Amino acid sequence: LPNAEKNQEKWPEIMPISANSDAQAMPQDIAYAGDVFQEFLAIRSSSPLFRLTTEQDVIDRVGFHNVGENQQHGLIVMSIDDGEGLVDLDIAVDAVVVVINATQQALSHTVLTATGFEL
Known part of the structure; x- marks a missing residue:
């Protein structure tokens, strides 16, 4: 479970999800998330308009x-x-x-x- 300091009141909601084997991140899920993140970085670097300061x-x-x-x-x-x-x-x-x-x-x-x- 996540850190109690900030999340303990949400533990009753989180516990059934974390116990559900269908909700576990599989290696292909992690790889997909990494690919999507790389795509977002490529989009962000494609134009200075995505980097307003x-x-x-x-x-x-x-x-x-x-x-x-x-x-x-x-x-x-x-x-x-x-x-x-x-x-x-x-x-x-x-x-x-x-x-x-x-x-x-x-x-x-x-x-x-x-x-x-x-x-």
């Missing part, structure tokens, strides 16, 4: 688009702007759109201000 840059450049009353649960749509009026951090692109689908369904979202993007 100031609070103001985040405020000025990052926007979330799947929000509000019509929000699709399990879908994150984020843009990082490098366009007009901003110091150009990445000469190769004017913006990056990140889409994370945490569901098992195919989902889509339209960003009305975005055109010309390619996967």
Whole structure:
């Protein structure tokens, strides 16, 4: 079980999971997690837009688009702007759109201000 100092109140929830042999990390699970982490590092290093260094840059450049009353649960749509009026951090692109689908369904979202993007 995890450290009691910060997690003891959650032990009743954690104990059945840790005792479940189907919930144990297998070598292939660990390898997959390592591969995904390496992919995230490659994405992060692919553009300076993924490495904003100031609070103001985040405020000025990052926007979330799947929000509000019509929000699709399990879908994150984020843009990082490098366009007009901003110091150009990445000469190769004017913006990056990140889409994370945490569901098992195919989902889509339209960003009305975005055109010309390619996967």
